[in-house]
Amino acid sequence: xxxxxxxxxxxxxxxxxxxxxxxxxxxxxxxxGQALYRTKMRNMINGTLLDRTYRSGETFEPxxxxxxxxxxxxxxxxxxxxMDQQTYEQVxxxxxxxxxAKNYLLENLKAEVMLFxxxxxxxxxxxxxxxxxxxxxxxxxxxxxxxxSKPATVETGxxxxxxxxxxxxxxxxxxxxxxxxxxxxxx
Amino acid sequence: xxxxxxxxxxxxxKAVRNFFxxxxxxxxETPLLIPANAPEEHINPVVTLPSAWxxxxxxxxxxxxxxxxxxxxxxxxxxxxxxxxxGSRHLSEFTMLEWYRANAxxxxxxxxxxxxxxxxxxxxxxxxxxxxxxxxxxxxxxxxLRISVQEAFFRFGQVNVCDCIKEGRYEEILTAVIExxxxxxxxxxxxxxxxxxxxxxARTKPENRESAERFELYLGGLELANGFSELTDPVxxxxxxxxxxxxxxxxxxPELPLPEPFLNSLGAMPESAGIxxxxxxxxxxxxxxxxxxxxxxxxxxxx
Numbered sequence: 316x317x318x319x320x321x322x323x324x325x326x327x328x329x330x331x332x333x334x335x336x337x338x339x340x341x342x343x344x345x346x347x348g349q350a351l352y353r354t355k356m357r358n359m360i361n362g363t364l365l366d367r368t369y370r371s372g373e374t375f376e377p378x379x380x381x382x383x384x385x386x387x388x389x390x391x392x393x394x395x396x397x398m399d400q401q402t403y404e405q406v407x408x409x410x411x412x413x414x415x416a417k418n419y420l421l422e423n424l425k426a427e428v429m430l431f432x433x434x435x436x437x438x439x440x441x442x443x444x445x446x447x448x449x450x451x452x453x454x455x456x457x458x459x460x461x462x463x464s465k466p467a468t469v470e471t472g473x474x475x476x477x478x479x480x481x482x483x484x485x486x487x488x489x490x491x492x493x494x495x496x497x498x499x500x501x502x
Numbered sequence: 503x504x505x506x507x508x509x510x511x512x513x514x515x516k517a518v519r520n521f522f523x524x525x526x527x528x529x530x531e532t533p534l535l536i537p538a539n540a541p542e543e544h545i546n547p548v549v550t551l552p553s554a555w556x557x558x559x560x561x562x563x564x565x566x567x568x569x570x571x572x573x574x575x576x577x578x579x580x581x582x583x584x585x586x587x588x589g590s591r592h593l594s595e596f597t598m599l600e601w602y603r604a605n606a607x608x609x610x611x612x613x614x615x616x617x618x619x620x621x622x623x624x625x626x627x628x629x630x631x632x633x634x635x636x637x638x639x640x641x642x643x644x645x646x647l648r649i650s651v652q653e654a655f656f657r658f659g660q661v662n663v664c665d666c667i668k669e670g671r672y673e674e675i676l677t678a679v680i681e682x683x684x685x686x687x688x689x690x691x692x693x694x695x696x697x698x699x700x701x702x703x704a705r706t707k708p709e710n711r712e713s714a715e716r717f718e719l720y721l722g723g724l725e726l727a728n729g730f731s732e733l734t735d736p737v738x739x740x741x742x743x744x745x746x747x748x749x750x751x752x753x754x755x756p757e758l759p760l761p762e763p764f765l766n767s768l769g770a771m772p773e774s775a776g777i778x779x780x781x782x783x784x785x786x787x788x789x790x791x792x793x794x795x796x797x798x799x800x801x802x803x804x805x
Contacts, residue, residue, distance in 0.1 A: 320586050342589025345681075346718050346728045347700060348546045348673040350587070368674065371586075410617065 317375045319352045327359070327378040330367075333380035334359040334431045359429075360436045378431060382439075385428045387420050392393050395420060397428055397435065400430070406435040418473035419444045419491050440491045445500055446470055454479040464496075507797050508714070510626060511785045515579060517625035518599055518781070521618055527575040527601060532564030534581060539563065541758035543701060543749045548594070557583040560778055563764045565602050566732065569774050570767040577601035579781060590793040591724065591783065595803065599784075602776035607705075608715045611729040611777045612692060615719055616646060618779075619690065626788055634790035635722025636685065638798040644689045651693050651700075652783035667699055683693075685723025693718045702742050704730035719779075721787050729777030736768040 317328060339355035352369040359378070377422045385397040385406070391408040395417070406428065410417055416426070416438050424444065429437035451467035464476040469487070477496045481487060486500040522529065539547050539559045547556035558564075561578050568576050582598045603610055619642040624632040632639040655663040659679040666672045684691045694717040698706055701714035715731035733739050742761070747757040785797040795801050 342587065342592055343673075343677050344544070344587060344592060345673050345676045346725055347542060347544060347702070348676065351673055351677060368678075406720075 317377060319369045319371055319373050319375075322352055322354060322369075322375075327380060328356075328366075328375040328376070329378045330356070334380060334436065338364070340386065359431070380436075381430045382427045383430060384425055387422060387424045387426065389422065390420070397426075406430065406433070408435040408438065412436060413438060415462075415494060416440055416491070418471055418494065419446065419489065421446065421471055442490065442492060443488050443497060444491055445486050445488055446473070448477070448481060448483055451481060451483055453479065453482075507785070507789050507791065508799060510789050511797055513626045514785050514788055515781065518621045518784075520625070521621045522577040522601060523534065525575070527577045528573060530565070530568060530573075530576050530578050531580070532558075532561050532568075532578065534558050536563065537791075538759040540703060540761060540764075541743045541746045541750070543746045546755065547758070548583040548585050555565070559584050560598060561600050562776065562778070563761050564775075565600055565776065566771060567764060567767055569602055569604050569772065570770040574604045575602070578672075580779065591780065591786075592793075593794055593798065596794075597781040598802055599779045599781050600776060602772040602774055604772045604774045606775045607731040607773070608694075608717055608729055608775050611775050612648070612717060615690075615692075615727060615729075615777070615779075616642070619721075622784065622788065631731075633721050633787040635724050635787055636792070637790075638685065638722045639688055640721045640787070641689055646690045646692060647684075647687055648692045648694055650695045651697065652695070654680055654684070654693055664697055667697060669674055672700070681720070681723040681725075684720050690726075691720045693720065701730060702746055703733050703739070705733050722786065724783055725780075725782050726787065727779035729775065732771065732774045732776055734768060734771045734773060736765050739768055740765055 322337060322340050324337055324340055328335055335356040336359055338357050341353045342350060343353060344350040350371050352462055354367050355364045356367065358365065365480040383399055387397050388396045388398050389434065393409045395410065395413060395469055396407050398405045419440055427439040428435050448467045449470050452465055463478065465479055466474055467477040467481060468474050475489065475494060475496055477487060481499060488497040488500060490497045507531050519529065534557060535550065535555050537555050538560055539556055540563055541706060545559050547559050549556050559579050565576055565578060577600065579597065579599050581595055583595050585594065587594050600629065603792055623633065631643065632641055634640060650665055652663050654673065655661050655666065659675050661675060666675050696711045698712055698714045698715040701716040704714040704716040707713045707715055718725055719727040743760050750757055782794050784796055789797055791797050
């Protein structure tokens, strides 16, 4: 249990059943008046910002968050299932929560899943993943159009720009932080 | 940056001291550790062990006793402590300037404030003589805005201040509506004549017992000073202290001991006026600093 005096930037609390991250905080106390604690908080599930002002004496439940390594199993509609390999416990994450991470999810990929109670609310992927190119146009030798990249589709369905020399069937490295092509996996 | 701020701080303090010396004020030092502060509804003293004496939340009790002893004009720059106050404009340990005048009322103090800020600007800010806050320049030489608390709540918030107090929304409206509105003024702003509930040690106006002769000085929306015509009636003063303790009990705060020697000598105090000004905030305004952290040598988090 936290009291308002414990509030500070970076603290994670539970509010109306959701985890919130305190992103801004100030203590204000007009002359001889009652102290007010002004906060700005981000909902850790949907990212919305919330402004709240509290008075002394109010209390908060900490948000119990846990990050666990899990393996991606399969997708069904908008739902993606992950499994903890130690406990065989499975959690389901919605496409909306995954965000761009869905572009890199290949069966058996290991990722850190953020759990709020039983609920999976976020994921952090390895910075680089290897994915195979399933479709891209042939590079015409002697092309002088000056294009130094072309679109390519990888096995997850994600489309990105790759250098002209990449061919179908090749394995490429993608930076999951930017979504961009990084290099080619030789051999 | 920090080195410059500390030089500015030292210069501001020197200018303040010169200002009062030049005007014949006696500089005093009163004890910081005292058996009882003036009990206030929303100010919690730091209590020391094993004596249970308190660090002063303000030097007012001892300063007023000096007036009772016959001193006419006294000032002090001292450390004060208020438990659990920490924010971008608050430190639990901070530096306060207080000055008191016998045979004067709050109008004299407002004039003192004008002259003091002009003196500090001339001595410490020779380039442009402006204070600043959130990139608003504040000119202490232009005519200051004086507006009653009641009028400010009407004009800027379209609300009645007495209703706000009754509904427990006074602090919220003040900080969320009034302070942002007055922060846009390029001159200092004085809010005057507070509802009596908000002035535990101030005299009420002779023509209106619901209104107290208290004022607050704001620069760029930052509260800088709080002054009033002192209450000199020991019976009324004791009643207000006891009321503050009742309020404290109401929201689960410990009651505070009454400063009995002060109450006993209050009958001998002449009509007088006294004011407290935050030195750290004055330096913030001189430096254009966003946070109080920027104008002190160390914050508690640094220690």
